[in-house]
Amino acid sequence: MIRLVPRxxxxxxxxxxxxxxxxxxxxVAGGTLFAIMGHDPFAAIRTIFWDPIFGAAxxxxxxxxxxxxxxxxxxxxxxxxxxxxxxxxxxxEGQYIIGGVTGAAVALAAYPAEGMWIFPAxxxxxxxxxxxxxxxxxxxxxxxxxSEILVxxxxxxxxxxxxxxxxxxxxxNPEGFGFPGSRNLQQYPAAANPELVAGTGAxxxxxxxxxxxxxxxxxxxxxxxxxxxxxxGLAPRAARFAGVRPQxxxxxxxxxxxxxxxxxxxxxxxxxxxxxxxxxxxxxxxTAIIVAFLGRLHPVGILLAGLLLALTYIGGELAQLTLQLPxxxxxxxxxxxxxxxxxFDLLTRFRIARRITA
Amino acid sequence: MIDxxxxxxxxxxxxxxxxxxxxxxxxxxxxxxxxxxxxxxxIAGALSGFAAAHATGNPFVGFLAxxxxxxxxxxLFALLTQVLxxxxxxSGLALTLFGLGLAALFGKPLEGIKAPSMTAGPxxxxxxxxxxxxxxxxxxxFLNRSRAGLILRGVGENHDAAHALGYPxxxxxxxxxxxxxxxxxxxxxxxxxxTVLQWTEGMTAGxxxxxxxxxxxxxxxxxxVLAGAWLFGxxxxxxxxxxxxxxxxxxxxxxxxxxxxxxxxxxxxxxxQKFSRRAGGAAPGSLGQNFHAxx
Numbered sequence: 001m002i003r004l005v006p007r008x009x010x011x012x013x014x015x016x017x018x019x020x021x022x023x024x025x026x027x028v029a030g031g032t033l034f035a036i037m038g039h040d041p042f043a044a045i046r047t048i049f050w051d052p053i054f055g056a057a058x059x060x061x062x063x064x065x066x067x068x069x070x071x072x073x074x075x076x077x078x079x080x081x082x083x084x085x086x087x088x089x090x091x092x093e094g095q096y097i098i099g100g101v102t103g104a105a106v107a108l109a110a111y112p113a114e115g116m117w118i119f120p121a122x123x124x125x126x127x128x129x130x131x132x133x134x135x136x137x138x139x140x141x142x143x144x145x146x147s148e149i150l151v152x153x154x155x156x157x158x159x160x161x162x163x164x165x166x167x168x169x170x171x172x173n174p175e176g177f178g179f180p181g182s183r184n185l186q187q188y189p190a191a192a193n194p195e196l197v198a199g200t201g202a203x204x205x206x207x208x209x210x211x212x213x214x215x216x217x218x219x220x221x222x223x224x225x226x227x228x229x230x231x232x233g234l235a236p237r238a239a240r241f242a243g244v245r246p247q248x249x250x251x252x253x254x255x256x257x258x259x260x261x262x263x264x265x266x267x268x269x270x271x272x273x274x275x276x277x278x279x280x281x282x283x284x285x286x287t288a289i290i291v292a293f294l295g296r297l298h299p300v301g302i303l304l305a306g307l308l309l310a311l312t313y314i315g316g317e318l319a320q321l322t323l324q325l326p327x328x329x330x331x332x333x334x335x336x337x338x339x340x341x342x343x344f345d346l347l348t349r350f351r352i353a354r355r356i357t358a
Numbered sequence: 359m360i361d362x363x364x365x366x367x368x369x370x371x372x373x374x375x376x377x378x379x380x381x382x383x384x385x386x387x388x389x390x391x392x393x394x395x396x397x398x399x400x401i402a403g404a405l406s407g408f409a410a411a412h413a414t415g416n417p418f419v420g421f422l423a424x425x426x427x428x429x430x431x432x433x434l435f436a437l438l439t440q441v442l443x444x445x446x447x448x449s450g451l452a453l454t455l456f457g458l459g460l461a462a463l464f465g466k467p468l469e470g471i472k473a474p475s476m477t478a479g480p481x482x483x484x485x486x487x488x489x490x491x492x493x494x495x496x497x498x499x500f501l502n503r504s505r506a507g508l509i510l511r512g513v514g515e516n517h518d519a520a521h522a523l524g525y526p527x528x529x530x531x532x533x534x535x536x537x538x539x540x541x542x543x544x545x546x547x548x549x550x551x552x553t554v555l556q557w558t559e560g561m562t563a564g565x566x567x568x569x570x571x572x573x574x575x576x577x578x579x580x581x582x583v584l585a586g587a588w589l590f591g592x593x594x595x596x597x598x599x600x601x602x603x604x605x606x607x608x609x610x611x612x613x614x615x616x617x618x619x620x621x622x623x624x625x626x627x628x629x630x631q632k633f634s635r636r637a638g639g640a641a642p643g644s645l646g647q648n649f650h651a652x653x
Contacts, residue, residue, distance in 0.1 A: 004443075006650065088447055145632035146625045149394065149447070150571045154624075157564045157617045165610035286455060293448060328462030328559070335456025339434065342444035342452060350443070 004350040014348040019294050019301070022340035023308070029340070030333055039323060047323060048315030048333070061314045063201030067272050068313045070205040071096070071264040073306035075288035077212040078257030080297040081220065085229040086236070087253045091137065091152025092261040093285025094159035095130040099262020100269035101159075101166055102129025104182055104276050107191035108171060111183065118190040122266055123204075130262015131255050133159065138254035142247045148254060156285070164278035171276055181277040185270045193271035205267030209306075212260060217299040225252070261285060283331075290338045309334065365595065367483050370491070373591030375400070375545040375553070375562075377490045379569035380576070380583045381497050382541025387573055388501060389534035390514035390644035394450025395435050396542050397566025398457025403428035403543025404550040405461040408557045409468060417476040417551050421486060421544055424551075428543020429536045431457055436535040440528040443648050454566070462559045473555040484552050486544070491584075493541075498580040510534060514642035517649040527649045542566065564617065571620045575627045578640045586623070593619040 027049070031041030052061040075092045082089045089095075103126030110118050137151035171182040185191045193203045220226035231239040232249055240246065264284065269276055291309050295301030316330030379396050386393050406427025411420025431453065438449040479485040501507040513520040513530045521527050549565065550557055568590060575589075576582025597615040600607070631641075 004650065090451060140621070140625050140628075144625045144629040146621075146628040147571075147574065150567060150574070150624055151621055153567050154564070154571070154617045154621050158614050161610045161614045161617075165608050168610065169608055289451060290455070326463050326466050328459050328466070331459025332456065332463050333459075335452060335459045338448070338452040339438065339456060342438050342449055343442045345444060346442045 002352050003355040004346070005353050007349060007351055010348050011351075015296060018344040018348055019296065019305070019341060021344050022294070022337055025340040025344070026333060026337045029336055033332070034325070039325065044319060044323060044325065047319045048312060051318055052311055052314040055318075057318065061318060063195070063199060064314045065307060065310050066201040066206045067203070067310075069306045069310035070203070070209040071268055071284045072288050072291045072309055073209040073302055074205065074212050074264040074267075075257070075261045075285055076291035076295065076302045076306060077209075077216045077299060078260035079288055080292040080295065080299075080302060081216060081226075081229060082253035082257050083233075083292055084220070084297050085232045085249050085253055087250055088149045089134060089137070089152050089254050089257045090149055090289060091134075091154075091156045091285070092257060092288055093281050093283065094152065094156035095133045095258040095261035096265035096268075096285045097156075097159040097163050097281045098133040099126040099130035099265030100273070100280055101163055101171075101265075101276055102126055102262070103266030104171065104185060104269045107185055107188065107270065108182060110190070111188060114190045116190075119193070119204075119270070122191060122270060123208075123263060126266025126269075127259040127263045130265060131259040133262070134254040134256075134258020135251065138251045141250055148250070152254070156281075160278075160281055163276060163280045166276050167278045167280075173275075182275045184274045186274040191270055193267050203267060203271045205264060205271060208263055208267065213299045213303050220299070229253070261288075287334055290334050293338060294341055309337075367481060369588060369591040369595045371483055371487055371553075371591075372594045373587040374484075374487050374490045375548045375565050376569050376572060376590050377584065377587040378493070378545030378548065379542040379566055380572040380587055381490075381493050381580065382538035382545075383569055383573050384576065384578060384580060384583050385497060385501070385510070385541075386534045386538035387645055388514045388578060388642055389510050389531050390517055390642050390647065390649075391439065391531050391535060392446045392450065392646040393432070393435055393453070393535060393538060394447060394570065395432065395453025395457065395566075396450075396538075396569050397562055397564065398454035399428045399432050399539045399542035400546030400549075400562045400566045400569075401461040401560070402431040402457045402546065404546035404561060405465045405468070405557060407543065407547025408473060408550040409464075411474055411547075411551050412468065412471055415474045417474055418485075420474075420551050421547050424543040424547030425540035426543070428541070428546065429539040431460075432535050432539025432542070433532075435539075436532045439648060440532050440535070443650055446646050446648065458560060465557050465559060468557040469559075471556060473551050476552060484548075486548055486552060489544075490548075494580050494584045501580065511642070514644055517644045517647070521649065521651055527651070531649075542569070545569070568616065568620050571624045575623050577627070577631070578642065589623065590616060590619065 027045050031045050034041045034044040079089055079092055103122040106122045106125040133155060137148040140146040140151050141148045167180045173183045196202050228244045232244050287309055291302055291305045295305035312330050312333050319325040320327055379400055383396055403424035407420040407424025410423030411417045435449055435453045438444040439446050476484060479488050509525055510530055513525060513527050517527045546562055549561055554561060572583055572586035575586040593616050597612050601609055601612055
């Protein structure tokens with residue numbers, strides 16, 4: 001028989017190894033699933049993980065990697081900070097949607113003015129919108145002790161309704177021939193978030209994601225606030241004795257992750273999506289949770305995990321086109337990935353030993 | 359003039375999916391486990407139930423299959439948290455994301471099919487609604503009057519003490535999780551088989567999360583869960599009535615009502631629990647914490 005012995009400190013080696021193991025296990029389990037569904041598992045795995053970068057159509061799909069990874073990394077960078085402190089913002093999807101709506105609102109109000117100030121103002125409005133949406137669960141937790149998990153999640157559904165209301169009501173394009181949805185911001189130069197370097201897919205959101213990775217790394221490893229966050233997550237009682245105020249951390253973590261998610265929403269609304277529709281939220285806020293865990297809540301890990309999850313999105317689309325795999329395949333893959341990661345994490349925290357029989 | 363009885367019956371029916379899911383989660387949380395995967399288990403039940411009902415033409419077989427489907431997917435959560443000792447919050451989220459994806463994947467061929475019709479029970483409402491109502495006293499009795507319920511509560515209040523007394527903590531929790539999965543599955547199937555009458559992707563639309571909030575609202579009692587579910591059912595019916603009455607408020611804003619009501623209720627009840635003498639209300643002592651026996 002075997003038994004589990006808790007490690008005094010998490011194993012650094014396993015901490016690096018488990019995400020890789022989880023990806024491998026997901027490929028195996030995913031392949032098995034495809035085989036059951038009657039597809040060639042090897043072709044499917046190659047289409048999802050290899051072809052987007054090295055395949056025949058990679059000229060189109062490679063730039064998409066940054067387009068999809070940017071919002072994931074931007075959102076996950078913020079979420080990871082809260083997760084480190086045991087503050088669970090799982091409503092990033094709602095903050096993302098609201099950020100897109102408030103940012104687009106600035107552009108639509110300014111239309112058709114031209115000016116250098118418009119795009120920065122939109123970014124600011126998007127961040128503020130996401131921040132405000134994130135502060136609701138923060139304040140309700142601080143004032144009344146309401147669970148930030150449930151409140152932030154409920155607000156995702158409210159945000160989806162807000163986006164739908166905007167698309168059918170106040171933000172509806174007056175020249176849109178009656179179709180729901182706002183004006184297309186890509187066709188409004190002062191507000192558009194275009195590809196900055198042709199052929200790379202890099203728009204301002206990619207720049208922001210890179211800055212976010214650096215800034216969160218600095219915050220978490222070099223700044224006193226980051227130390228407080230880590231202390232609060234590891235030993236809440238000890239942190240309180242050291243003068244860390246939990247309420248400040250709740251407001252900081254939810255506000256910051258909300259602002260980053262809101263910015264991600266704006267970059268999407270002004271760039272790849274182009275407009276606010278009732279289907280503006282596509283699940284980046286939820287996938288970012290997986291990105292944060294797969295990246296071990298570390299900025300560099302999140303960067304890599306964001307690129308990997310972006311790959312599954314693009315590969316999933318490719319597999320839809322070439323192999324007629326359903327769109328939900330990607331979602332299943334992402335869910336499996338988190339399952340395997342959490343499961344293998346046992347090895348990070350425990351040592352497996354032979355049971356000593358008396 | 360609106361017949362008050364018929365409105366009440368509408369309310370009771372609208373509350374049924376949440377009632378099942380929240381009663382199941384109540385038992386899970388009383389065993390000390392926080393399973394945030396209710397939404398995923400509900401959608402799994404909605405799909406497996408609908409598929410079985412469609413295949414056999416018998417809605418009751420569908421509900422049975424929904425219970426099995428919900429319990430089956432909940433065992434993934436049990437494996438993660440009870441055997442592999444993974445974080446409960448993260449595992450529950452994973453269950454929800456995975457369940458939504460899996461249901462969307464396997465539900466594709468069922469889209470656009472109509473559910474088989476169901477024979478109504480007394481007062482013209484479904485037997486499943488009656489079953490849900492019957493579960494309230496049953497679960498109350500189980501938790502408060504039965505020996506097994508006492509053990510379950512003991513495991514939830516203090517897993518170390520329960521282990522010291524020789525009770526199998528992980529086994530009790532695993533069984534509670536499976537029961538919660540089965541209940542959530544039936545709740546989800548009520549949406550697909552008895553309410554919407556077809557399968558659509560993501561059709562549970564947050565009902566699982568509302569159920570989680572209702573468990574907090576209930577102060578971890580079966581009667582409280584019933585009250586919370588009816589409150590939610592009332593808001594839903596009111597909102598639909600206002601939509602039908604053609605009130606001058608956009609539909610999208612009206613349909614926010616259930617979610618906003620859930621937040622408000624959650625805030626009120628959390629405030630009461632926060633400012634009352636007993637900190638944390640009646641939440642089980644070991645809620646959300648994993649158990650690992652060193653000896």
